[in-house]
Amino acid sequence: MLDDKLTSIKGVGAELEQKFHILGINTISDLVYNYPRRYEDYSNVQSINEISPGPVTIKGEIKQATGRYVRRGLHITEAVVSDETGSVRLVWFNQPYRANSLKHNQDYFVSGTFELSNRRLCIISPSIELESDFPANTARILPVYKLTKGLTSATIRKIMKELIPSIRALDETLPKDIVKSQKLITRAESIELIHFPKESSDIELSQGRLGFEEVFELSLASLLNKQENNLENSFRVDFKEILAKKFVENLPFALTNAQRRVVWQLYMDLNKKQPMNRMVEGDVGSGKTVVATMASLMVIAEGFQVAFMAPTEILARQHAKTISDLLGPLGYKENLGLLVGSMSKKEKEFMKAELASGKINFIIGTHALIEENVVLDKLALVIIDEQQRFGVEQRKKLMSKASKMPHFLSLTATPIPRSLALTFFGELDVSILDEKPTNRKPIITSIISPNSKLPMYQDINKQLDAGRQVFVICPLITDSTVIDANSVEKVYKELSSKEFKTRRVGYLHGKMKGDEKNSVMQDFLDHKLDVLVSTTVIEVGVDVPNATVMLIEAADRFGLAQLHQLRGRVGRGEDQGYCYLILSDSKAPSPRIRALSTSNDGFKLAQLDLELRGPGAIYGKIQHGELDLRMAKLDDIGLIKKARKCAEDLIDKNIDLSKYPELYNKVSKLRVITNLN
Ligand code: ADP
Ligand code: MG
Numbered sequence: 001m002l003d004d005k006l007t008s009i010k011g012v013g014a015e016l017e018q019k020f021h022i023l024g025i026n027t028i029s030d031l032v033y034n035y036p037r038r039y040e041d042y043s044n045v046q047s048i049n050e051i052s053p054g055p056v057t058i059k060g061e062i063k064q065a066t067g068r069y070v071r072r073g074l075h076i077t078e079a080v081v082s083d084e085t086g087s088v089r090l091v092w093f094n095q096p097y098r099a100n101s102l103k104h105n106q107d108y109f110v111s112g113t114f115e116l117s118n119r120r121l122c123i124i125s126p127s128i129e130l131e132s133d134f135p136a137n138t139a140r141i142l143p144v145y146k147l148t149k150g151l152t153s154a155t156i157r158k159i160m161k162e163l164i165p166s167i168r169a170l171d172e173t174l175p176k177d178i179v180k181s182q183k184l185i186t187r188a189e190s191i192e193l194i195h196f197p198k199e200s201s202d203i204e205l206s207q208g209r210l211g212f213e214e215v216f217e218l219s220l221a222s223l224l225n226k227q228e229n230n231l232e233n234s235f236r237v238d239f240k241e242i243l244a245k246k247f248v249e250n251l252p253f254a255l256t257n258a259q260r261r262v263v264w265q266l267y268m269d270l271n272k273k274q275p276m277n278r279m280v281e282g283d284v285g286s287g288k289t290v291v292a293t294m295a296s297l298m299v300i301a302e303g304f305q306v307a308f309m310a311p312t313e314i315l316a317r318q319h320a321k322t323i324s325d326l327l328g329p330l331g332y333k334e335n336l337g338l339l340v341g342s343m344s345k346k347e348k349e350f351m352k353a354e355l356a357s358g359k360i361n362f363i364i365g366t367h368a369l370i371e372e373n374v375v376l377d378k379l380a381l382v383i384i385d386e387q388q389r390f391g392v393e394q395r396k397k398l399m400s401k402a403s404k405m406p407h408f409l410s411l412t413a414t415p416i417p418r419s420l421a422l423t424f425f426g427e428l429d430v431s432i433l434d435e436k437p438t439n440r441k442p443i444i445t446s447i448i449s450p451n452s453k454l455p456m457y458q459d460i461n462k463q464l465d466a467g468r469q470v471f472v473i474c475p476l477i478t479d480s481t482v483i484d485a486n487s488v489e490k491v492y493k494e495l496s497s498k499e500f501k502t503r504r505v506g507y508l509h510g511k512m513k514g515d516e517k518n519s520v521m522q523d524f525l526d527h528k529l530d531v532l533v534s535t536t537v538i539e540v541g542v543d544v545p546n547a548t549v550m551l552i553e554a555a556d557r558f559g560l561a562q563l564h565q566l567r568g569r570v571g572r573g574e575d576q577g578y579c580y581l582i583l584s585d586s587k588a589p590s591p592r593i594r595a596l597s598t599s600n601d602g603f604k605l606a607q608l609d610l611e612l613r614g615p616g617a618i619y620g621k622i623q624h625g626e627l628d629l630r631m632a633k634l635d636d637i638g639l640i641k642k643a644r645k646c647a648e649d650l651i652d653k654n655i656d657l658s659k660y661p662e663l664y665n666k667v668s669k670l671r672v673i674t675n676l677n
Helices: 014-022 028-032 153-162 164-168 176-181 187-195 200-230 241-250 257-270 288-301 313-330 345-357 392-399 418-424 454-465 488-497 514-525 560-567 591-598 602-613 637-652 661-674
Strands: 038-041 054-071 074-083 086-093 107-117 120-124 127-130 141-144 277-282 305-309 336-339 362-365 379-384 407-412 429-433 444-448 469-473 505-508 531-534 547-552 578-582
Touching: 028 164, 038 200, 054 086, 086 107, 141 153, 141 200, 153 164, 164 187, 176 637, 187 200, 200 637, 200 661, 241 288, 241 313, 257 277, 257 288, 257 407, 257 429, 277 288, 288 305, 288 313, 288 379, 288 407, 305 313, 305 392, 313 336, 313 362, 313 514, 336 345, 379 392, 392 407, 444 591, 454 469, 454 547, 454 578, 488 505, 488 531, 505 514, 514 531, 547 560, 560 578, 560 591, 560 602, 578 591, 591 602
Parallel strands: 086 120, 277 407, 277 429, 305 362, 305 379, 336 362, 379 407, 444 578, 469 531, 469 547, 505 531, 547 578
Antiparallel strands: 038 141, 054 074, 054 107, 074 086, 107 120, 107 127
């Protein structure tokens, strides 16, 4: 029945079917689950003497109806509808059949916008249907659907009315006790109410139920994956207190409390035979690298291997250096290796041999690590930096190099509320580095109009005089189209011949060759360059403590999170950092841009982005095509928690899911999408 073709519905012919196909609606089931995009409330039936301009619904008899062509191609139907309190004129265009189809001496519902036309108040192109308890297109809250040319919401509503018997026969998919304990409406009720809400609270009721179901199924999928994961055996890594102490003593700074807490969590995870699955979330500059290095130290001290994968070569090289500085004093320099694409074939072969023999047991690299012939037999810990930059496949490939399931640690600066992270990556435990090193001065952020850059350049030149370095970021719209006015080449030419004429200026963009890029970046790191004009290729992770200025051209073209990431590239040393956001025109800055100048907290900014642009802004990336979360309000933490709790209870009770075939099928599909391994 639900799988039947649309033409099996009364009133749907081949032509209409074709239009539905355009919307991806092919079966009755597709139509049933084609939720409305929004609603228009025409439920309030008024007497004619009460109505005022705007959306109205009235009930009355047709007193008069005539149609005529006013000119070729323009037909007008005019009708008068009356109730005991008065009359109102109705007008339709190009519906020559309309006048004759209207019956006299019967009550109609009329819904539409009461408005002024040719100096007379009337309702133009209203929906009209005989009064009934169950109208399709009038006198109720009308759903508005996604449409295509030649298909109206009115048509869809009429068809949906035909489907009511099928909707009412829909089976419950959730276990009955959950429906009861959570005071949810049934599946059939929720689908009926989403298409035919009687009052606006019905819409919320229905969305609540359907959203619960989505999160519940996703949670169940993740928890089942986690359960399966826990049956795996990993290498167990002992905690060596003396070694940890020695590491901390050798640090040039004291760990923040957040770092301590997270490292301790990692040590406890590593000490279990079940694989660790943990995501460390921390704003830019919160010190994730040290945390990851401390975890790795225990692993290599035990003779196991660690693979640390970063999204860019510059970053991988930088991590290799940082980690070597951190572990060198403890005598582990020889254990470290680097594997990146630009290395010569010979260098790579050498490194691979060292890895295969196990001589090197801490390998840092890029995607080069997942190549076929990289052998990592004793791989016990996989770390992925800037996790959001990698696809699931790449992570799975790296993990599959191990002979036993490795422990997994991902690092990310994307601030996802914990409850959401649990839902999306349910198998993952989440640790949050919610504290920044205390020596950090908040970056001073200014918004600059494009015609008043002069004082800014004077300030920047003072920084350069003091021996500091400067990033200049230009927007890149796609990989191939650069907005001319702000292109790297143009800005580079301008700055190097004018404002920064006496400085050593370099440039960097995505189209340059890998080794070219690396050498420019290296020059900047070694302070052979004072100013670096670049696209966002430097966005992620790089650490140049001597850089104190981040200048961003056409800042309004970037996302809030991205601007915050870019800004995090400066002010990482002892010195005050500055960020200049240049607007692309002299209009007033948007609330988004203004927010950056008042807050330095990535988590707060993410919350703001959520409020300004809705959850899609942040979760768009996570919520990739396959995950269909149409109803769950992703900021409804209460709902997410409840649904997750119910999924946990179900698993604790060891309930046989095959008793719920539809749920079982959906959960099985979700398990494949969300599985980490
Ligand atoms: P992110 O979390 O953005 O990856 P990093 O790990 O790159 O941050 O650390 C940023 C900088 O902060 C590095 O220069 C690092 O040495 C330094 N750092 C890390 N932890 C501390 C700390 N507890 N106190 C002072 N500086 C720290
Ligand atoms: Mg980092």
